[in-house]
Amino acid sequence: MSPLASQLINLLAAILLLLAFAMLSQRRVLSLVHLFTLQGAALVASTTVMAYATISRIFISPPRSHWS
Numbered sequence: 001m002s003p004l005a006s007q008l009i010n011l012l013a014a015i016l017l018l019l020a021f022a023m024l025s026q027r028r029v030l031s032l033v034h035l036f037t038l039q040g041a042a043l044v045a046s047t048t049v050m051a052y053a054t055i056s057r058i059f060i061s062p063p064r065s066h067w068s
Contacts, residue, residue: 005053012046 019039026032 001053005049008049009046009053012042012049015042016046 016039019035019042023032023035023039026035
């Protein structure tokens, strides 16, 4: 994994953690919904970076025949 991807994943993990703490301190439902939306966007970004960083390691093998 490249150093840039690793730093981005760590940054997005820190953002997820900060958003979780911000959600704990909110009392209004509308604010919670907005923070939950931001948390979902950060999770999508983190998953995208991880998928892009590990795409060269993913190997899809053809299915094995049970009759051979």
